[in-house]
Amino acid sequence: MGDPAIAVLGLRKSFGAKEAVAGIDLEIAAGSLAGLVGPNGAGKTTSLSMMTGLLRPDAGKVLINGVDVWADPPAAKAIIGVVPADVRLFERLSGAELLEYAGRLRSMPAAEARERAAQLLDVLDLAEDAKRLVADYSTGMRKKAALGCALIHNPSVLFLDEPLEGVDPVSADVIRRLLTRYAHSGSTVLFSSHVMELVEQVCDHVSIIDKGKIVATGTTDEVRGGKTLQQAFIEMVGPRAGDEEVLSWLGSSSS
Amino acid sequence: MARILVQLKLRLIANALRSSTAAQTSFIFSILFAFVVGVGGFYFLSLFRGLSASVDLTTVIFCAFALGWLVAPIFAFGLDGTLDPATLALYPLRTRPLAVGLLAASAAGAWPAANVLALLGTTVGLAHGPLGVLFAVIAVVLQVLFCITLARLVTTSMAGLLHSRRGKDLAVFLFIPIFALIELLGQVIPNAAAHGGITAASFAGVDAWMRWLPPGLAAHAIQDASDGHPGTALARLALLAVVIIVLGWLWVRALNRALVTADTATGSSRLHGAGLPLARYGLRGAVAARFWIYQRRDPTSLVYWAMTAVITAVVSASTLLGDTGPHRHPGVVIGSAVVGAGFVGYFHANSIGLTGPSFVTEAAALTDRRSFRAYFSGQNIAFYVIAAPLLTAICIGLAFGVKDPAEAVSAVAVALAGVGAALGMSNILSAGLAYPMAKRTGSPMRQAAQGYGSYTFGGILGSVGGVAVLVTPVILAVAFTGSVPTAVLDPLLIVCSIAYGIALTFAGVRIAAAIAQNRLPELCQVAIQSTA
Numbered sequence: 002m003g004d005p006a007i008a009v010l011g012l013r014k015s016f017g018a019k020e021a022v023a024g025i026d027l028e029i030a031a032g033s034l035a036g037l038v039g040p041n042g043a044g045k046t047t048s049l050s051m052m053t054g055l056l057r058p059d060a061g062k063v064l065i066n067g068v069d070v071w072a073d074p075p076a077a078k079a080i081i082g083v084v085p086a087d088v089r090l091f092e093r094l095s096g097a098e099l100l101e102y103a104g105r106l107r108s109m110p111a112a113e114a115r116e117r118a119a120q121l122l123d124v125l126d127l128a129e130d131a132k133r134l135v136a137d138y139s140t141g142m143r144k145k146a147a148l149g150c151a152l153i154h155n156p157s158v159l160f161l162d163e164p165l166e167g168v169d170p171v172s173a174d175v176i177r178r179l180l181t182r183y184a185h186s187g188s189t190v191l192f193s194s195h196v197m198e199l200v201e202q203v204c205d206h207v208s209i210i211d212k213g214k215i216v217a218t219g220t221t222d223e224v225r226g227g228k229t230l231q232q233a234f235i236e237m238v239g240p241r242a243g244d245e246e247v248l249s250w251l252g253s254s255s256s
Numbered sequence: 257m258a259r260i261l262v263q264l265k266l267r268l269i270a271n272a273l274r275s276s277t278a279a280q281t282s283f284i285f286s287i288l289f290a291f292v293v294g295v296g297g298f299y300f301l302s303l304f305r306g307l308s309a310s311v312d313l314t315t316v317i318f319c320a321f322a323l324g325w326l327v328a329p330i331f332a333f334g335l336d337g338t339l340d341p342a343t344l345a346l347y348p349l350r351t352r353p354l355a356v357g358l359l360a361a362s363a364a365g366a367w368p369a370a371n372v373l374a375l376l377g378t379t380v381g382l383a384h385g386p387l388g389v390l391f392a393v394i395a396v397v398l399q400v401l402f403c404i405t406l407a408r409l410v411t412t413s414m415a416g417l418l419h420s421r422r423g424k425d426l427a428v429f430l431f432i433p434i435f436a437l438i439e440l441l442g443q444v445i446p447n448a449a450a451h452g453g454i455t456a457a458s459f460a461g462v463d464a465w466m467r468w469l470p471p472g473l474a475a476h477a478i479q480d481a482s483d484g485h486p487g488t489a490l491a492r493l494a495l496l497a498v499v500i501i502v503l504g505w506l507w508v509r510a511l512n513r514a515l516v517t518a519d520t521a522t523g524s525s526r527l528h529g530a531g532l533p534l535a536r537y538g539l540r541g542a543v544a545a546r547f548w549i550y551q552r553r554d555p556t557s558l559v560y561w562a563m564t565a566v567i568t569a570v571v572s573a574s575t576l577l578g579d580t581g582p583h584r585h586p587g588v589v590i591g592s593a594v595v596g597a598g599f600v601g602y603f604h605a606n607s608i609g610l611t612g613p614s615f616v617t618e619a620a621a622l623t624d625r626r627s628f629r630a631y632f633s634g635q636n637i638a639f640y641v642i643a644a645p646l647l648t649a650i651c652i653g654l655a656f657g658v659k660d661p662a663e664a665v666s667a668v669a670v671a672l673a674g675v676g677a678a679l680g681m682s683n684i685l686s687a688g689l690a691y692p693m694a695k696r697t698g699s700p701m702r703q704a705a706q707g708y709g710s711y712t713f714g715g716i717l718g719s720v721g722g723v724a725v726l727v728t729p730v731i732l733a734v735a736f737t738g739s740v741p742t743a744v745l746d747p748l749l750i751v752c753s754i755a756y757g758i759a760l761t762f763a764g765v766r767i768a769a770a771i772a773q774n775r776l777p778e779l780c781q782v783a784i785q786s787t788a
Binding site: 054056057074075078079083085087089090091092093095097098101102103105106107108111112113115132133134136137150254 | 349421461527528531532535536538539541542545546549550553554612613614616617618619620621622624776777778781784
């Protein structure tokens with residue numbers, strides 16, 4: 002195996018007394034479609050923010066295709082695309098204007114940015130809504146528009162935080178097929194998700210994060226160890242349910 | 257049902273009290289303010305006693321209260337859960353008892369009580385004799401009932417819209433007339449009244465048409481009863497009662513419909529245009545294009561420009577209305593220009609917090625000092641092409657208003673230099689004093705997030721103070737070149753002021769880029785913490 006596309010070494014971040022990320026190490030090979038899974042508050046978003054140069058780590062190193070994100074942020078940003086969990090776009094631009102703007106921010110000539118924007122909107126099934134304000138887009142349309150913005154400069158590594166949360170099955174399928182095709186071309190994808198079935202289905206590499214630490218990482222088959230990923234995940238992070246006996250009245254159909 | 261909904265309203269208020277120290281403080285201030293409005297309103301209305309225009313003034317006040325009831329719930333739509341039919345649509349409730357309950361819930365709370373207390377001032381200010389006082393009490397009750405029913409009808413009918421993006425835009429736009437009204441009532445009228453520009457007699461006859469509005473019927477009923485015409489008074493109140501019944505009937509119908517209608521009334525219109533403008537100018541052009549589009553499409557941006565115009569005009573208008581003689585206030589329009597330019601700077605002094613989380617997309621392009629310069633100068637281009645003509649037009653208008661057209665040139669020169677200074681200052685403050693913006697319940701406009709109030713103060717001080725200091729050379733140039741012929745001086749003054757302003761903007765861009773270059777992750781965090 003050659004140099005990893007993403008290498009994370011001893012990454013740490015604390016917010017006051019709370020240690021959100023407690024020293025994670027991670028290697029994702031080029032061409033991988035990798036999943037980062039973990040319960041709520043495990044440190045997924047904080048980790049991805051530090052990997053993409055959006056949040057300054059307390060300690061540690063992140064290398065993207067050998068480029069140190071925090072030593073040379075411009076070089077790293079030039080080769081990555083990011084879709085954050087809480088997709089916030091320029092609401093008062095139309096879909097076409099938004100993607101063109103994202104391209105022009107990446108120093109693309111306006112004509113090329115406009116052409117690529119049209120092609121991406123077409124593939125993302127947003128062509129009919131290209132001239133509508135992003136403010137009027139549904140959740141799924143917004144996720145797809147954000148993905149378009151992240152892909153317009155053809156990055157070699159793509160980070161996505163909960164890309165399919167709140168997305169309808171049809172839009173989810175469009176996103177899933179686009180990511181698979183992108184990874185098969187040799188580019189790398191790292192995305193966080195709660196949806197184990199999705200990760201199991203599309204990812205060739207999985208990392209499980211809990212309480213700010215990577216508790217398992219490897220190929221999807223290695224991590225799940227003969228079980229479903231859901232089962233393996235629950236075993237590793239532990240069940241967190243309350244006592245259900247108190248709900249004895251539920252389902253009796255009496256008031 | 258009425259009891260449950262009143263309890264719900266009181267519980268919502270109590271829970272807001274428990275939520276945080278800020279909420280408690282806000283609640284206590286709200287109660288105190290309601291008390292002041294109630295007692296102050298009572299006192300104010302009682303002052304009309306014996307005035308020839310007392311019924312006219314009372315009519316205006318009654319109409320103002322009705323307007324307040326009409327507008328406030330649109331702002332408070334997300335704040336008061338009992339206003340939104342969608343929150344009650346899940347439960348098996350019949351419309352009629354629900355309507356009665358919602359009406360009772362509306363009447364509960366400090367503000368309705370303050371409203372009643374204030375309007376009862378008419379028992380002193382307008383009513384005469386026992387019959388007059390009796391009619392005043394009934395008229396006040398009907399007036400408050402009218403206000404509540406009207407407010408309920410409007411919010412219920414608009415519930416679908418108020419949930420949508422367009423409804424939220426509308427709430428933001430309503431900020432403009434309310435801000436203008438606050439400035440008028442808080443600055444212009446008191447100042448004009450203090451200088452004799454406005455007296456009680458100025459209101460005589462203003463109710464020529466207002467008297468036929470429902471609030472006018474209530475006010476005139478009190479007058480009629482006091483003047484010994486109880487029949488006419490009764491007829492007016494009966495007409496008002498009919499209006500309330502009709503509004504109530506319409507409201508019940510609207511409520512019936514709202515309970516079974518989807519609340520997503522978001523219509524989206526198709527935009528025209530081939531793409532972003534300024535295609536040839538790289539990052540600077542892209543940023544200028546984005547900011548230019550936002551100045552037209554973003555309600556908050558439009559509100560900021562409207563507020564700038566109002567503030568600029570008010571600085572001179574209060575003086576104009578107070579002292580009407582020509583040449584009485586040399587320099588007042590220049591003062592307007594300085595304050596207007598200062599607020600141009602202040603309203604854009606936190607551009608990253610205002611951009612919100614989508615700044616992260618722009619941050620991908622901000623890789624070095626040069627790109628930051630392009631970013632800041634791009635937004636300055638968009639702001640300048642609006643601010644310069646806007647302030648120029650206002651200054652010329654104000655100069656003609658004070659009957660001193662010669663002051664127009666001096667004021668425009670100061671404004672143009674001031675806009676340059678303001679944009680430079682706003683860049684520096686955006687880079688060095690960025691803070692997250694948050695939308696608070698009850699306000700359609702975003703404000704500094706909790707704990708960042710002092711940053712707002714810093715922004716005002718930095719922008720207005722900075723502009724005042726930086727335009728001093730232009731003001732001095734105006735003062736010391738009075739003897740030079742205007743044909744020579746005026747063009748020179750304008751050109752030099754523009755050049756000086758642009759030089760200040762360039763300096764601001766360079767300083768801001770140097771600051772921002774080392775703070776990009778922190779600026780991204782400010783953006784992420786902001787509400788879009």
